[in-house]
Amino acid sequence: MKIPFTKMHGLGNNYIYIDGFETKINEELLPQLSQAVSDVNTGIGSDGLILMLPSTNADVRMRIFNKDGSEAMNCGNGLRCVAKLAYDSGYVPKEQFQIEAKSGVVEAEVVVIDGIVEQVTIDMGEPILQREQIPMVTANYTNETVINEKFPVGDQDLFATAVSMGNPHVIFYVEDINDAPIDTVGPEVTSDARFPEGVNVEFVEVLNDHEINFRVWERGSGITQACGTGACASVVASVLNNYVKRGESVTVHLDGGDLTITWEENGHVMMKGPAVNVAEGIYFLKT
Numbered sequence: 001m002k003i004p005f006t007k008m009h010g011l012g013n014n015y016i017y018i019d020g021f022e023t024k025i026n027e028e029l030l031p032q033l034s035q036a037v038s039d040v041n042t043g044i045g046s047d048g049l050i051l052m053l054p055s056t057n058a059d060v061r062m063r064i065f066n067k068d069g070s071e072a073m074n075c076g077n078g079l080r081c082v083a084k085l086a087y088d089s090g091y092v093p094k095e096q097f098q099i100e101a102k103s104g105v106v107e108a109e110v111v112v113i114d115g116i117v118e119q120v121t122i123d124m125g126e127p128i129l130q131r132e133q134i135p136m137v138t139a140n141y142t143n144e145t146v147i148n149e150k151f152p153v154g155d156q157d158l159f160a161t162a163v164s165m166g167n168p169h170v171i172f173y174v175e176d177i178n179d180a181p182i183d184t185v186g187p188e189v190t191s192d193a194r195f196p197e198g199v200n201v202e203f204v205e206v207l208n209d210h211e212i213n214f215r216v217w218e219r220g221s222g223i224t225q226a227c228g229t230g231a232c233a234s235v236v237a238s239v240l241n242n243y244v245k246r247g248e249s250v251t252v253h254l255d256g257g258d259l260t261i262t263w264e265e266n267g268h269v270m271m272k273g274p275a276v277n278v279a280e281g282i283y284f285l286k287t
């Protein structure tokens, strides 16, 4: 089966995008298709697979699968690229529209310069802070939320802040992002039993009250160049820990570049950043 695709990235967080309006794929094949296309040796090479699909609740729908084939509830970089793809494809001939993710419907706005979508703003909605909804399970806890809570990992006492953007994130603060134990703590915590659905693991260095450095070990994909939902969760966590201010924009420096995130006074988290086309092609699915 020949499958047309577009490879796109948001700050280096790259996915294989399939236009589900044109190409119909048996959805039972999607997890293994994500694994196959993500493989840099035998596939195309990516952090996973994203489908742009018709929606009855919004202008378009996004489904996102990680490199390991697991389906995720949300993807910030993916939403920006789906917005670009939907606008460029002509399916959504307007600059403000809605996208349905598994976690819910978000508002998107594309910034078009000389006919090209360069930047996209997504209203990511409200973060989820109640530990049982993250979900995070811990014995005899006292607070409903998880803010700078002792979180033993091996023989280390780390301190965790947990936030969901529809998908689960745990944030650890470090003195220097270059020393973040991403290769050890990342894989260990992402499948920790205290997170029954797994978790995206973020490390944050606070530079000042409007700038943070950020690295991520993503659930289902490992280290990526950027994580949009993770950047949103990290700004929320930084407000909760009094490092940055509610209602003020924060520049998040990720491996792949910068995102501008604001946790607005109305409770919504706004994310602004680029979406880039890399290539178009045909993938030969062996069935």
Ligand SMILES: N[C@H](CCC[C@H](N)C(=O)O)C(=O)O
Pocket (backbone or CB within 6 Å): 013, 064, 066, 071, 072, 073, 074, 075, 076, 077, 078, 167, 168, 200, 218, 219, 220, 221, 226, 227, 228, 229, 230
């Ligand atoms: N690995 C994530 C999904 C991708 C999120 C990330 N790429 C983003 O831009 O938000 C999860 O399993 O929840």
